[in-house]
Amino acid sequence: METASAESVRKHVRVYVTVFVALMALTLITVTISTLHLQPAAAIIVALCIAALKASLVAAYFMHLISEKKLIYAALTLTVVLFLVLMVLPVSHFADRGL
Amino acid sequence: MEIPYTVEPRPDTGVYNAKLGIWLFLASEVMLFGALFSSYVLLRVGATTWPHGYEHLNIPLATVNTVVLITSSVTMVMSWASLAMKDIRKYRVYMGSTVALACVFLVIKGFEYAAKFEHGLYPSGSTFLAIYFTLTGLHGLHIIGGIIVNCYLLGPGTRMWKTDPARFTNRVEVAGLYWHFVDLVWIFLFPVLYLL
Known part of the structure; x- marks a missing residue:
């Protein structure tokens, strides 16, 4: 983004507004769905999918990850892998106990 | 010696x-x-019973806070875009809005905490409350950190715009990346703690 021209930034601004509207809509949707009190498994999947979608929009457009350099992608790929390991740890704990 | 790159x-x-x-x-x-x-997953899966967030927490307040934080992310990225378009006046408006929205978030969070304490609900009360206060408290500290940096960039830090505008624009972009991350964490905290 360091070479962003004024014209390309103007295009960005339109995207930011669109993403903002999408984030607001997704917030409304996730709150509305939560009032339905779905089965726990379904509720968790739906809530986390919407959260992941919102997070992707923020990361891709506000944090400019959609057009970033390879080194940043490499660092973040490693981070995602290690984050997934952290998330799998509790699951493996219960798998060990045969629960 | 000049700092490189x-x-x-x-x-x-x-x-x-x-x-x-x-x-x-x-x-x-x-x-x-x-x-x-x-740790939250481990504690929740291992617990025999776990309260639903919506039974104990204030969803309307947290929803307003979600809207406030997402809006502050937009004003933050707009403050960077304003600098990229060489408009320092708009930058001040957007950065000022970002700081103001962050303060609104903290005030609302303060009301939420106060309501919990009034009802005798402290971190020591249950595992759910412990993880709720730990996660939202750590997130709140990040908000405070962001406010301090953004206040500097809005106040004395703006001097750099006259001497080195490109470097100042990059500083705002970097502060923005941090701020969006704080927003991103909340995007997950909101459903995990409040809605599930």
């Missing part, structure tokens, strides 16, 4: 140094919050 990208990394620095810091932050989320 504050504006121009470093040839071997392809980015200016501060950008690589903030991303590595954010990677470490992912692991910090990741460890706490992992």
Whole structure:
């Protein structure tokens, strides 16, 4: 983004507004769905999918990850892998106990 | 001695140094919050009973806070875009709005905490309350950190716009990356703690 021209930034601004509207809509949707009190498994999947979608929009457009350099992608790929390991740890704990 | 690569990208990394620095810091932050989320999963799956967030927490207030924080992310990125378009006046408006929205978030959070304390609900009350206060408290500290940095960039830090505008624009972009990360953490905290 360091070479962003004024014209390309103007295009960005339109995207930011669109993403903002999408984030607001997704917030409304996730709150509305939560009032339905779905089965726990379904509720968790739906809530986390919407959260992941919102997070992707923020990361891709506000944090400019959609057009970033390879080194940043490499660092973040490693981070995602290690984050997934952290998330799998509790699951493996219960798998060990045969629960 | 002048600090190298504050504006121009470093040839071997392809980015200016501060950008690589903030991303590595954010990677470490992912692991910090990741460890706490992992602990939350372990505690919740292992518990015989677990209260629903919506039974104990104030969803309308948290929803307003979600809207406030997402809006502050937009004003933050707009403050950077204003600088990229050489408009310092708009930058001040957007950065000022970002700081104001962050303060609104903290005030609402303060009301939420106060309501819990009034009802005798403290972190020591249950595992649910312990993890709720730990996660939202750590997130709140990040909000305070962001407010301090953004206040500097709005106040005395703006001087750099006259001497080195490209470097100042990059500083705002880097502060923005941190701020969006704080927003991103809340995007997960909101459903995990309040809605599920």
